[in-house]
Amino acid sequence: MWQALYAENQDHNFTVVTVAMDSPEAARPWVEAVNPSYPCLIDRDHCVAELYNMVNVPQAVWIDEAGLIVRPPENAGSSDAFRFMDRETKQMTPEQVAERESMKSNYVNAVRDWIAKGSESEHVLEASMVRSRVRLPNDNIALAHAHFRLARYLRRESDPGQAAVHFSKASELHPDSWNIWRQAAEKDATGLAVGPEFWARVDALANRPYHLPVDI
């Protein structure tokens, strides 16, 4: 998704860093298919999601040359159109496809504006605005990440049964995290966690968004 943006801007003091909320085995085919030249990091225990209080993918953060956040974690241009596609055929209407494409290109164009104009870009937020927009974790979320860390280790090293117990505790404590839920959920043959339980969970959102709208 980011290779073209990176290629056209790598000489402008800009880089993309992607972080896969995933095991290396699951991430590998996707990374190798694109073979990007920016750092593609693997975060098997979702450390970055914990540090930045992220709940879904794709989410992105803008960090300036001094290492300061100038846009806190937000949906990196994904739309909720997928919720309304035909679930048998996986087909979207032309309007849904158009909405999805326009959200993505709006977001990428905003990144381009930032690369070109730096702090003068209208999309760069003042520190006070970053503080008011950034979502902060609560005690349940902190505890959820500890259970998730334990569960990932147990699944990898020793005890998948015990792992399941701690994955569910993590999800109960942090129900807004799709990262936690989907990482632990059953995957289909293509590696996607899109079984009936996923759709039931999506439908239970009712009027609430899956990807929070981007205010950009």
Added chain:
Amino acid sequence: MPTVLCDQSETACSSGHVDDDNLWVSAAELTAATGWSLKPEGFCKGEICVAATSANTAPLIQDNRINVSGFWRHLGHPVVHDDTSTVWALGASARDRASALQSTEAPDFSLPDLSGQMTSLTELHGKKVLLATWASW
């Protein structure tokens, strides 16, 4: 042998001893597992030291062992373990995570790519960084 998960490290503690909801380890293994050391002034990490005893907690040091889980809770951080108390995850408090985010300094991390090459955010200072997450699932 109990294993302690803390930040990104996984440390098997040969000195580990479990009593009820507490994990006791040697001072050397406390440091190996958490980065905190026992010094005359208390438990220290970098320039920060906290008293080794507190009126509000059970004893944290006994027979040359340190109650690492008690110490971690004393710092206000979450502690969880499996059924058999062989794997312990020492988490980070919401308060610490929130204050890091409120500072607007991007929290640093160091992660491997598929070949095991590590990259940390601080290495990229001087560039604009679009930090973007994704997943196969």
